[in-house]
Amino acid sequence: MLASIFTKSLRDRWVGEVVGAASIALLLVFTMAIYADIDTSFYYELPAAVLDAVGINPDLGGLSGIAYGSIYNLMGALVVAGIAISIGASSVAGEERDGTLGVLLGNPRSRTDVLAAKVGAMVLLTVLGTAVLWAGGELAPVVLGVDASGVRVGALAVHLGANAVFWGMVATAIGAWTGNRTAASGGAAAAMVGSYLAATLLPLFPAAAGVAQVAPWYWFSGSTPEANGIHVGHLALLVGGAVVLGVVAWVGVNRRDLRDQQGRVTFLDRLRTHPLTQRYADRVAGSTRVSSITAKATSDQQGLLVIVAGILFMLSLYYGPIYNLLPPAFTEALAGFPDTLMAMIGQADMSTAAGWLQAELFSLTIPIGMVTVLASVGAKSLAGEEAARTMEVLLANPVARRHVLLAKAGALVVYAVVLGVATFVGVTIGVLVGGLGVPVANLAAATALGTLLGLGLGAVAFVVGAATGRSRPAIVAATGVAVLSYFAWSFLPLSPSLAGWANLSPFDWYLGGDPLAASMPWGDAALLVGLTVVLVAVAIPLFERRDLRG
Amino acid sequence: MTTTPDTPAIHTRGLTKHYDEVEALVDLDLEVRRGEVFGFLGPNGAGKTTTIRTLLDLIRPTSGTATILGLDTHADAVEIRRHIGYLPSDLSLYPTLTGRDTITYFANLRGGVEWSHVEELATRFGADLDRKVGELSSGNRQKVGLIQAFMNRPGLIIMDEPSNGLDPLVQQEFQDLMRETAATGAAVFLSSHTLSEVQRAADRVGIIRDGHLVDVEGVHDLRSKAIRRIELVFDAPVGGDEFAAVDGVRDVEVRDRSVLLNFDGHMEELLAAATGHHHLVDITSEEADLEEIFLAYYRDADRPDGAPGGARPDDARRGVGA
Numbered sequence: 001m002l003a004s005i006f007t008k009s010l011r012d013r014w015v016g017e018v019v020g021a022a023s024i025a026l027l028l029v030f031t032m033a034i035y036a037d038i039d040t041s042f043y044y045e046l047p048a049a050v051l052d053a054v055g056i057n058p059d060l061g062g063l064s065g066i067a068y069g070s071i072y073n074l075m076g077a078l079v080v081a082g083i084a085i086s087i088g089a090s091s092v093a094g095e096e097r098d099g100t101l102g103v104l105l106g107n108p109r110s111r112t113d114v115l116a117a118k119v120g121a122m123v124l125l126t127v128l129g130t131a132v133l134w135a136g137g138e139l140a141p142v143v144l145g146v147d148a149s150g151v152r153v154g155a156l157a158v159h160l161g162a163n164a165v166f167w168g169m170v171a172t173a174i175g176a177w178t179g180n181r182t183a184a185s186g187g188a189a190a191a192m193v194g195s196y197l198a199a200t201l202l203p204l205f206p207a208a209a210g211v212a213q214v215a216p217w218y219w220f221s222g223s224t225p226e227a228n229g230i231h232v233g234h235l236a237l238l239v240g241g242a243v244v245l246g247v248v249a250w251v252g253v254n255r256r257d258l259r260d261q262q263g264r265v266t267f268l269d270r271l272r273t274h275p276l277t278q279r280y281a282d283r284v285a286g287s288t289r290v291s292s293i294t295a296k297a298t299s300d301q302q303g304l305l306v307i308v309a310g311i312l313f314m315l316s317l318y319y320g321p322i323y324n325l326l327p328p329a330f331t332e333a334l335a336g337f338p339d340t341l342m343a344m345i346g347q348a349d350m351s352t353a354a355g356w357l358q359a360e361l362f363s364l365t366i367p368i369g370m371v372t373v374l375a376s377v378g379a380k381s382l383a384g385e386e387a388a389r390t391m392e393v394l395l396a397n398p399v400a401r402r403h404v405l406l407a408k409a410g411a412l413v414v415y416a417v418v419l420g421v422a423t424f425v426g427v428t429i430g431v432l433v434g435g436l437g438v439p440v441a442n443l444a445a446a447t448a449l450g451t452l453l454g455l456g457l458g459a460v461a462f463v464v465g466a467a468t469g470r471s472r473p474a475i476v477a478a479t480g481v482a483v484l485s486y487f488a489w490s491f492l493p494l495s496p497s498l499a500g501w502a503n504l505s506p507f508d509w510y511l512g513g514d515p516l517a518a519s520m521p522w523g524d525a526a527l528l529v530g531l532t533v534v535l536v537a538v539a540i541p542l543f544e545r546r547d548l549r550g
Numbered sequence: 551m552t553t554t555p556d557t558p559a560i561h562t563r564g565l566t567k568h569y570d571e572v573e574a575l576v577d578l579d580l581e582v583r584r585g586e587v588f589g590f591l592g593p594n595g596a597g598k599t600t601t602i603r604t605l606l607d608l609i610r611p612t613s614g615t616a617t618i619l620g621l622d623t624h625a626d627a628v629e630i631r632r633h634i635g636y637l638p639s640d641l642s643l644y645p646t647l648t649g650r651d652t653i654t655y656f657a658n659l660r661g662g663v664e665w666s667h668v669e670e671l672a673t674r675f676g677a678d679l680d681r682k683v684g685e686l687s688s689g690n691r692q693k694v695g696l697i698q699a700f701m702n703r704p705g706l707i708i709m710d711e712p713s714n715g716l717d718p719l720v721q722q723e724f725q726d727l728m729r730e731t732a733a734t735g736a737a738v739f740l741s742s743h744t745l746s747e748v749q750r751a752a753d754r755v756g757i758i759r760d761g762h763l764v765d766v767e768g769v770h771d772l773r774s775k776a777i778r779r780i781e782l783v784f785d786a787p788v789g790g791d792e793f794a795a796v797d798g799v800r801d802v803e804v805r806d807r808s809v810l811l812n813f814d815g816h817m818e819e820l821l822a823a824a825t826g827h828h829h830l831v832d833i834t835s836e837e838a839d840l841e842e843i844f845l846a847y848y849r850d851a852d853r854p855d856g857a858p859g860g861a862r863p864d865d866a867r868r869g870v871g872a
Binding site for chain 2: 269287289290291292293296388389390391392393394395396397398399400545547548550
């Protein structure tokens with residue numbers, strides 16, 4: 001597989017592509033299986049805006065409309081296009097960032113050869129992912145014995161693949177012109193999301209409906225290919241656009257100076273060089289940032305923290321007011337959901353505002369946001385410095401390993417607190433604006449417990465990283481514990497004989513005491529705090545006794 | 551501290567490190583005195599970095615003990631680091647920090663350093679402290695590493711391949727700094743695979759190969775037995791036999807009017823042979839590389855149970871080895 005740049009690019013990426021597409025196909029099967037037994041007509045009473053936003057297609061109707069709509073039309077399209085963007089952004093700019101493009105071009109290959117090989121690999125991988133989705137989409141109804149006649153999975157897959165290639169080429173072109181991988185993936189992702197929003201929301205306003213037609217996402221989903229088959233004009237626009245972007249990339253990569261391996265220039269760096277803001281930015285970015293190990297560790301992953309805290313804030317804010325927009329049929333239908341489905345969305349009574357918040361926000365969204373940041377931070381606390389080989393020079397200073405460990409654990413707490421505060425402020429404003437009547441004290445209790453849960457899961461990553469010096473197993477362990485404890489808490493109670501075991505799940509300590517409706521369960525809070533303290537205490541001897549990697 | 555000026559800067563006894571089946575370091579007995587530059591010389595993979603990482607308590611010995619400035623390397627690790635400077639090989643720093651931020655960070659962890667000294671070091675090395683470390687070339691990054699190693703006026707500086715990427719002018723400045731540091735009574739432990747670097751800076755040299763300390767000797771002794779690759783050019787073709795007969799000559803090769811040979815004897819004997827019956831037109835002499843010296847002098851010295859190597863010219867003078 002190392003015969004050429006093309007095959008090496010395939011080798012590096014095919015697993016991710018197949019896993020991504022297969023997960024979406026599996027999700028389709030699950031969704032179909034769950035919805036097969038229930039009356040889904042309440043979905044179609046949701047406002048058109050909500051249906052559009054989640055990709056559900058009223059034209060198809062019934063089970064197929066929900067399953068193919070929400071899973072393929074939205075999630076599948078975003079995943080396959082997201083992977084294409086990631087590959088496209090890495091194709092030129094990624095090799096520049098890693099400093100490997102120079103040595104690659106030391107071989108008898110032109111820049112055009114490299115670009116063509118990378119683009120070819122991106123297209124082939126996208127075709128592969130699309131084929132997996134197509135096969136999954138054809139197989140799912142057969143396996144489940146569901147009637148999906150009238151759904152044109154092939155047409156949907158073709159549109160979806162062309163759409164993904166288009167966005168992958170946007171990232172390639174930006175990367176080819178700038179050599180900046182972050183700009184390439186960020187720019188393309190932002191353009192894609194903007195395009196998706198334009199394509200789904202603008203048609204709601206008659207005056208702006210025409211504008212939606214120039215959004216590339218509209219060329220993918222605007223003609224509802226799953227119902228109407230391939231729209232040749234739209235497909236031609238997507239493919240033609242991709243070709244034009246390819247030419248743009250070709251011009252870009254050939255005309256500019258290539259960059260060597262470079263440090264990132266952040267927004268704060270720009271403020272530090274501007275005479276007006278220099279003094280203040282210097283305090284934040286410079287002297288304060290390096291004042292201690294905790295301060296430095298707190299600033300190391302500020303990008304991730306700001307993004308996730310922002311998302312948590314927005315979502316927490318959003319779910320309050322949206323509760324009032326739900327049609328009565330929606331909550332009534334939820335009451336008739338099977339137990340398994342209720343377990344999946346967090347066992348909440350959705351007929352109350354507190355239950356709605358728990359099901360939509362607290363049971364999954366908040367823990368996912370917390371784990372995303374805290375498992376990553378926890379894993380990289382010690383193992384990250386070892387992998388970057390900076391631990392050696394850090395420990396050349398008169399600080400004990402224990403001191404480094406505790407300072408890093410302190411930073412983990414700071415990350416958790418920032419996420420908790422962002423969530424609390426968002427959900428409080430949302431609840432007050434929406435007039436949901438959930439007491440602020442309960443919101444505080446639930447957010448605090450969610451923060452402590454995230455901290456405990458971050459501590460799992462922290463202890464594995466401390467013991468092994470490797471961040472990948474640390475992240476896997478924390479994610480595994482999170483998923484297991486979620487399922488233990490949500491599904492074990494369905495079986496009377498196993499229900500008692502759910503009490504051992506940290507998720508049960510988080511939501512089992514019903515903090516949104518009842519009062520603060522202090523015992524559960526103590527258990528979550530104890531979990532973190534014990535894990536950090538266990539990490540100390542594990543980290544102190546072993547050979548450090550270098 | 552239990553330290554007196556006579557306490558060795560580094561003292562190891564039977565220091566051994568195994569990784570699974572691999573013996574990275576075997577029974578290392580080493581003493582580095584204060585006020586000297588000690589060169590630690592060996593080819594890649596000989597165990598130099600393992601020794602240093604063990605001394606710094608980054609990894610733990612399988613057996614044996616070590617002290618730095620009279621303090622135990624494990625029990626007193628933090629106290630030791632107050633008094634030493636360290637420059638790892640193939641230095642990694644935080645790419646998003648500037649050089650100044652990096653130095654500030656480490657200075658804070660040390661409870662402060664003399665900034666005037668930092669500025670002085672930066673000027674000497676010509677280091678740009680305002681750029682991000684990630685944007686620096688390896689040589690310029692190495693300057694930041696050197697500054698942080700010297701900035702606290704340590705009693706012992708441990709450096710692993712410190713000259714990597716430094717240009718000749720900065721290398722000269724660095725050599726001077728090492729000498730000045732040793733003159734103040736501090737010790738410098740300089741690990742390197744480059745014979746010339748060690749020869750220029752060090753007072754004594756320890757030679758390590760395959761995890762065994764093969765020899766410790768004064769740098770002048772090492773230089774005197776350094777093999778030279780010599781090319782003699784004559785005005786007419788000559789035979790090789792008469793040169794092969796000179797003491798210390800080996801690997802003679804005749805190419806038309808020139809003779810190539812490896813030589814570790816007395817130069818005047820070779821010159822006498824070359825100028826006696828022929829017209830010598832040109833002579834070039836260059837240092838053989840380290841591996842050739844190892845092969846010539848220490849071929850079997852690293853075998854703990856093996857007989858002393860026959861290739862070694864003067865076993866009697868060597869205290870360590872078999």
